[in-house]
Amino acid sequence: EKKLIIAIDGHSSCGKSTVAKDLAKKIGYTYIDSGAMYRVITLFAMRNNLISGDKVDENKLAHLISQVNISFQYNTEKQRHETYLNAELVEDEIRKMDVSNKVSLIAKIKFVREKMVAFQRELSKEGGVIMDGRDIGTVVFPNADLKIFMTADVEIRAIRRYKELKNKGEDISLNEIRENVSKRDFIDENRDESPLRKADDAIILNNSHLTPEEQLDWIVDRMNEIK
Numbered sequence: 001e002k003k004l005i006i007a008i009d010g011h012s013s014c015g016k017s018t019v020a021k022d023l024a025k026k027i028g029y030t031y032i033d034s035g036a037m038y039r040v041i042t043l044f045a046m047r048n049n050l051i052s053g054d055k056v057d058e059n060k061l062a063h064l065i066s067q068v069n070i071s072f073q074y075n076t077e078k079q080r081h082e083t084y085l086n087a088e089l090v091e092d093e094i095r096k097m098d099v100s101n102k103v104s105l106i107a108k109i110k111f112v113r114e115k116m117v118a119f120q121r122e123l124s125k126e127g128g129v130i131m132d133g134r135d136i137g138t139v140v141f142p143n144a145d146l147k148i149f150m151t152a153d154v155e156i157r158a159i160r161r162y163k164e165l166k167n168k169g170e171d172i173s174l175n176e177i178r179e180n181v182s183k184r185d186f187i188d189e190n191r192d193e194s195p196l197r198k199a200d201d202a203i204i205l206n207n208s209h210l211t212p213e214e215q216l217d218w219i220v221d222r223m224n225e226i227k
């Protein structure tokens with residue numbers, strides 16, 4: 001059976017990774033979280049004091065970025081995908097609000113994107129991959145076998161994210177999250193390099209009123225249509 005490449009793009013915090021992970025588990029594919037890569041570079045840049053306010057020291061980052069090695073591992077005990085910066089487990093740190101607030105500034109830098117896209121393609125050589133992000137169907141895999149563009153009402157997305165972060169014990173207000181989600185969407189959609197947009201041949205999934213199970217069924221139906 002042919003091992004497909006499935007691209008899932010869309011707005012911030014609309015559940016792309018949840019449905020991507022569920023699908024990967026169900027069909028035995030590899031899940032690749034491209035957003036985690038941009039988050040790792042952001043964490044690295046923050047630790048090296050390369051970001052002040054909305055400004056990134058791109059020259060220094062260009063020099064230092066070769067020191068960054070990103071890898072992923074599935075933790076069977078915790079049943080979750082985990083992200084590493086060099087040998088360090090950074091999965092929890094890269095999901096925090098301070099990283100979320102800066103990541104779109106890092107993700108609009110051309111040399112960062114080129115490096116990440118090369119890595120994303122390298123990891124997908126064998127096929128059988130579900131990758132979520134912002135430019136997967138448009139730039140990384142323009143020939144993906146199935147392209148989904150996910151979105152949901154911004155208020156619903158903010159509330160979902162709020163609950164998620166609260167559950168993790170982060171002290172955060174709904175307002176802060178709403179602002180972060182809108183701001184990221186704005187920067188992602190309006191940047192010069194690989195802006196977030198729906199690929200012409202992507203199918204839209206608005207999941208404002210769908211459960212994770214319904215979303216999974218919907219995507220499995222789309223997969224069966226292309227087989």
Ligand code: C5P
Nearest residue numbers: 034035036038103104107133134135184
């Ligand atoms: O998917 P996630 O919300 O973790 O992505 C974090 C940020 O990384 C996005 O807001 C976007 O700025 C950037 N990103 C990107 N291209 C991707 C994946 C993520 O620009 N393929």
